[in-house]
Amino acid sequence: QTLFFSATMSPGVSRLIKSFGKEPQIIEIQQKARTVSTVEQSYFEVRQRSKVEVLSRILDMNPPRLGIIFCNTERSVDECTEDLVNRGYAADRLHGDMTQMMRERVLKRFRDGSVELLVATDVAARGLDIDEIDIVFNYDLPTDPEDYVHRIGRTGRAGRSGRAVSFVFGRDIYRLQSIERYTRQVIRRERIPSVEQVEGRRADLIFDTLKERLESGKFDTYQDNIDRLLEQGHTPTDIAGALATMLREASGREGSMIEEDREPERPARREQTRDPRPPRDTHERDQRDQRGPKPKFERGPIPHEPGMTRMFLSLGKTHGVLAKEIVGMLYREAGLPDGSLGRITLFPKHSLVDIPEQFVGQVIDRTRSARLRGRPFRMDVDRGPV
Structure with a gap:
């Protein structure tokens, strides 16, 4: 007897089973949704050239312990990894063009936390089993809904909560609809964090880091240097501000404006639920009739862009x-x-x-x-x- 286990079964695999199996039987566990409820799913509308900037903003707003960024091609993996490293993130790549030894080395660094962001293709990440992954990015939206299920299944494991974020634009929205139908879940649209929001969050993180260091008292090494600056007439506030600025610049994560920042925000989709309206008594209805007919609502003009x-x-x-x-x-x-x-x-x-x-x-x-x-x-x- 031969048993084959798979989270999903593509048409190609089904054909192989029928070709080589003798009267194969398929046992499937039915469930309401194909994705776990502990994974929060959302998407951002973002152009290809803006993806790295938006990715950086999301990471800086809520820094994960470990995260996976899925791309559809090896070239996209290489470019995304290089951009993230240049911005100061602890990122590395994983794709089929790497030797087995290189892949094992990257996975070891990812498991021990020295690499926080793993940029990978679907094939390279198959079989990856790490429970501490906080977030999964669909940097490129997959063409097959089953690949989407595999990707976001890397987070939200062992009872933990997780987050899955997808980048879409233009015709990708049609693929997103197919994924929603396949998973039987609604994927919520989110607004791209502004440069001001991200800068404020980065400043908060620097403040928290400085506060922890001050409370630990482990900064005696530079006390003489601080005293020299004070003797030269610099105030403690100026010294602290200069050091915080240097720390901020050392991160190498300067935000930049993107085309999406200048676009008007469209209202996000939402499911509207209303409580049942209580019955009206006869007296209230009579009063309404005495007031005369309700004025007809007129739709006022909504301004639109030139062109x-x-x-x-x-x-x-x-x-x-x-x-x-x-x-x-x-x-x-x-x-x-x-x-x-x-x-x-x-x-x-x-x-x-x-x-x-x-x-x-x-x-x-x-x-x-x-x-x-x-x-x-x-x-x-x-x-x-x-």
Whole structure:
């Protein structure tokens, strides 16, 4: 008897089993979700050229003990690792182009904590079994939902909580939808931390480090140097400020502005839940009738960026439509360039989408026979409230 155990089974593996097995039987344990509940899943909308900066900001806001950063190619692994090391992070790489001895050396350093961030491909990280991993990054979103499950399964082990963060942009949002359907879980969108937020957090960490050193009393070696500076007329505040600045510069993690910082924040998806409305008594209803009909709500104009045209889409919240589904549909059906869409506003029975004015005709033509959530819809230039 031969038993084969696997967390997932790809079509290729299934074909091999059917080819070489004799009447094979598949035993599968059913579960509500394919990912563990102890893993907090979220994503950031970020362009390729901004990924390292956003990754650095997230790491500095909540420094992990150990983290894995997954890339889809060996080249991406090498570039990401080099950028992180240049920024002062304890990072190393792991991919199939390395010898077995090199890989074992990297894994040993990762297990003992001398390497805090492991940048790896899916194949190289197979079989990795370390319980203390706090966070997993999908630096490149995987094409196969099963790979996503394997990746985020590296964290949240042995009852610990973990975090899985994915970077997406443009057509990646369509792949993200497939992952959500496969895992039966909603992946929450997060806002990129600003430069000011990250700088404040870095300053807090420096302050905490200085405080611990002062409380330990282990700084007598430099007492003579401090006394010399005081004799030269420098104040204790100036000396402390200069040392803190030097410590900050030594980290090599100067933040920089990215294109995403200048974009208006779109509202994140959220599941709306309402408590049941209590029944109204007859007296309250009579009073309302005496006040006359309720005034009709008029939708006021929402400003949009120059060069953009606001388009009307005949489906909205009551049809179960999500903003990311509109994004995926337009990139897929209308063939719009990545990152070209503007603001998306969902109303109960319709939606408004800001589209570059040069693509308006293209969107109208190519979405005539398209469907959203299995429903036909209409897109046209928004004429405002009637």
